[in-house]
Amino acid sequence: MNTHRSADAPPLLTLRDVHVEVAGSKILHGISFEVAATGVTALLGRNGVGKTSTLLATMGLLPRTGEIGFDGRRIDRERTHRIVRSGIGYVPEDREVFAGLTVTENLRLAERGPQPRYDVVYELFPELDKRGRQAAGTLSGGQQQMLALGRVLLADNRLLLVDEPTKGLAPQVVQQVAVALERVAAHTPVLLVEQNLAVVRRLALRAVVLNQGRVVHDGDARALLADAALTQRLLGVSTGEAA
Numbered sequence: 717m718n719t720h721r722s723a724d725a726p727p728l729l730t731l732r733d734v735h736v737e738v739a740g741s742k743i744l745h746g747i748s749f750e751v752a753a754t755g756v757t758a759l760l761g762r763n764g765v766g767k768t769s770t771l772l773a774t775m776g777l778l779p780r781t782g783e784i785g786f787d788g789r790r791i792d793r794e795r796t797h798r799i800v801r802s803g804i805g806y807v808p809e810d811r812e813v814f815a816g817l818t819v820t821e822n823l824r825l826a827e828r829g830p831q832p833r834y835d836v837v838y839e840l841f842p843e844l845d846k847r848g849r850q851a852a853g854t855l856s857g858g859q860q861q862m863l864a865l866g867r868v869l870l871a872d873n874r875l876l877l878v879d880e881p882t883k884g885l886a887p888q889v890v891q892q893v894a895v896a897l898e899r900v901a902a903h904t905p906v907l908l909v910e911q912n913l914a915v916v917r918r919l920a921l922r923a924v925v926l927n928q929g930r931v932v933h934d935g936d937a938r939a940l941l942a943d944a945a946l947t948q949r950l951l952g953v954s955t956g957e958a959a
């Protein structure tokens with residue numbers, strides 16, 4: 717099932733001419749794109765093109781110039797804690813669960829505000845409720861990913877930035893995480909960095925493709941993936957491999 721958005725809804729996140737330079741090397745060269753207010757927008761591209769840096773710059777974790785708007789308000793001059801408080805949740809590529817703490821303790825540490833949304837988290841991921849006393853480090857990769865998603869959902873965020881959630885997972889677990897993300901996205905819009913094109917095809921309405929720190933494609937995700945030559949040129953993979 718694909719997620720839908722209203723064509724009339726204003727974008728939730730807007731990047732305009734965003735540049736990032738780290739230690740003298742230019743990483744993003746003036747990227748501009750929008751993230752819809754519902755469903756999944758995929759951020760794609762080969763290794764090292766600047767996808768993670770785009771998420772980090774949005775969160776204020778890398779120095780950036782240009783305009784970043786969230787829900788009609790500029791956030792490009794704001795510090796990370798303010799951006800987090802404004803309702804953007806970030807799930808990093810390596811998940812970063814506290815391995816020695818239990819599932820419940822990991823969730824508790826992510827509580828923000830007076831009413832953490834355990835109802836939402838446990839409804840989406842009953843496994844986290846069942847495994848509350850298990851050390852997070854002993855969870856499977858897929859379960860750890862669900863815990864990482866659960867932590868950002870606790871805070872009632874209005875947008876999630878999720879970096880390569882299926883990386884390193886077995887094919888069957890990739891499917892479980894895709895189902896989980898589909899359910900999450902029905903609840904909260906997602907900007908998703910993802911290399912697995914079958915997951916992109918399943919979840920994303922729109923796809924933004926980066927190459928060497930620039931946006932080189934922005935459009936309907938399925939139309940891109942249906943065009944084998946374009947997918948091969950932009951992403952270096954054939955859609956056959958992605959199925």
Ligand SMILES: Nc1ncnc2c1ncn2[C@@H]1O[C@H](COP(=O)(O)OP(=O)(O)OP(=O)(O)O)[C@@H](O)[C@H]1O
Nearest residue numbers: 738739741743761762763764765766767768769770
């Ligand atoms: N702190 C840093 N210092 C120097 N170079 C960096 C730094 N962070 C990222 N880069 C470089 O910027 C480029 C973009 O990195 P980034 O991690 O954003 O790419 P990516 O598209 O997410 O890659 P991948 O798909 O491999 O995770 C890479 O060439 C990377 O080596």
